[in-house]
Amino acid sequence: IGWAGTSEIQATLAITGTPALVAGLLLLVGAMGKSAQVPLQDWLQRAMAGPTPVSALLHSATLVAAGAILLIRVAPMLPAGALLAVGLVGGVTAVVAGLIALAERDLKRLLAASTSSQYGLMLLAVGAGVPVAALLHLIAHAAIKSTLFLGAGVFQHDRDSTYMDAVAGAGRARPLVFAAFALAALALAGIPPLAGFFSKDAIIAAALAAPGAALLVPPALAGTVLTGTYMARALRVLWGGATQPVSGRGMGWMGAGMAPLAALAVGLGAAFGPLEHGLGAELPPEGTAMILGLAAALVGLALGWFLGPARLLGPMLPWAQSGFALAGGMDALILRPALATAAACERFEQRLLAAQLGLVRAVGFGSASRVERAEQRILARTLAFGRMNLRLGDRAEDTDKNVIDVLIFGLVYRTVAAGRRLRLLQSGxxxxxxxxxxxxxxxxxxxxxxxxxxx
Missing domain, CATH: 1.20.5 (Single alpha-helices involved in coiled-coils or other helix-helix interfaces)
Structure with a gap:
């Protein structure tokens, strides 16, 4: 904005050289944090403590997607150097997060690491100069990952856990849910004619046609292989193991939520052609990319189904299970320094307050007893104000429980009672x-x- 004099994107396109490179790299750093790219990928897996439907929303279309959307939108503004940096960050993340997903022992955390890996592929497409390929994968990924997370939520509902050992065999107890989960998993791996096949081929084609193809094609193919590997592992765990009796309670609503998303994961690829035409975008030729992408997906699925993480990762397994944390990870590099800084600021504030009181006493602004009495009056008024707020809070709570809740639940009970009486009219x-x-x-x-x- 400083160089262009305006925030309009059209005007910023004329900015080149060092300002454009610096701005592009700063935008990349922001997108890395938002879309959980290496080395800032750790927070997304920790967020899996939240409810599974919330995870389905955040990982598919909101929050995490914002970083990729930002770079897709500003891609025309980025110079070649910034684009190459975007592509390299995305490629590294696609591989590193894919290895983390393969080593995960929790189904939701596996899907979270997968989200970082898939957004890495989107950044790779942006870095290759074909942001529309990233957009197609963003759309396909939204439907696919929503289906996967909702399916994981059903298995969690049955087993009270998402650990791999706990959900082993949960798919056989829910064959329809497992079928939807499997279709989404195959779509994410890039199996035709599912939606992920078309979007992932577009990314590989973009990497093949990019000026830095030698740097972008290997991570694109490796990320595709890893996608098939960790999804095949998840499918094998869910299908293997002993089945347990499950309750059908709530499955109507859960199935109604999964079914349309699974249908989109299967058939959304048919809309990509009209979408490209409507955007006026032209993708690179996809013949070679289609062959390479399908081969990578099939190899990944075979590896994940027949070989376990220990055999695939070997001595790298403990490191992958720790999330490739360097120098203690985000706890040591960010969290602890931030807490130490906050503690130092608090100590500085206490010393500053003590110095101010000492200065007041030193310059004779009233006797020490007068200063102390003034402090006591301020403290008393502060406590009185706090007690008033507490009384207001208690009254608000009483009103909520004894008035509002009584009215609402009374209306509910009367409605249910009226329904029971009206049901008597329907005798058959x-x-x-x-x-x-x-x-x-x-x-x-x-x-x-x-x-x-x-x-």
Whole structure:
């Protein structure tokens, strides 16, 4: 904005050189934190403590997507150097987060690491100069990852856990849910004709056509192989193991939430052609990319189904399970320094307050006893104000419990009671239904005949 004199994107396109490079790199850093890119990927897996439906929303279309959306939108503004940096960060994340997902022992954390890896592929496409390929994968990923997280939520509902050992065999107890989960997993791996096949081929084609193809193609293919590997591992765990009896309670609503998303994960690729045409975008030729992408997906699925993480990762397994944390990870590099800084600021504030009081006493602004009495009055008024707020809070709580809740639950109970009484009318006896029908028709006829008398 400082160089262009405006925040309009069209005007900023004319900015080149060092300002454009610096601005592009700073935007990349912001996107890295938002979309959980290496080395800032750790927070996303920790966020899996939240409810699974919330995870489905955050990982598919909101929050984490913001970083990728930002770079897709500003891609025309980025110079070649910034684009290459975006592509390299995305490629590294696609591989590193894919290895983390493969080593994960919790299903939700596996899907979270997968989210970082897939957004890494999107950044790779942006760095290759084809942001529309990233946009297609963003759309496909939204439907796919929502289905996967909701499926994980169903298995968590059955087993009270998302650890791999706990959910082993949960898929066989829920064959329809497992089928939807498997379709989404295959779509994410890039199996035709599912949605992920078309979007992932577009990313590989973009990498092949990019000026830095030698740097971008290997991580694109490695990320595709790893996607198939960790999704095949998840499918094998869910299908293997002993089944347990499950309750059908709530499955109607859960199935209604998963079904349309699974359908989008399967058939959304058919909309990509019209979308490209509507955006006026042209993707690179996808013939070679289609072959490479399908081969990588099949290899990954075979590796994940027949080989376990220990054999695939070898001595790298403990490091991958720790999230490739360097120098203690985010706890040591960010969290602890931030807490230490906050503690230092608090100590400085206490010393500053003590110095101010000492200065007041030293310059003779009243005797020490007067200063102390003034402090006591301020403290007393502060405590009185706090007690008033507490009383207001207690009254608000009483009003909420004894007035508002009583009214709401009273309305609910009366509605339920009225429903029970009205249900008695639906006896299923034909003669009774006919009698009610005749009475209703007679009432309507009487009203129609009486209407002219009052007109």
């Amino acid at each position: 006896l034909i003669h009774r239904e006919l009698a009610l029908t005749v009475m209703g028709i007679a009432l309507i006829v009487v009203l129609l005949l009486a209407a002219p008398l009052y007109s």
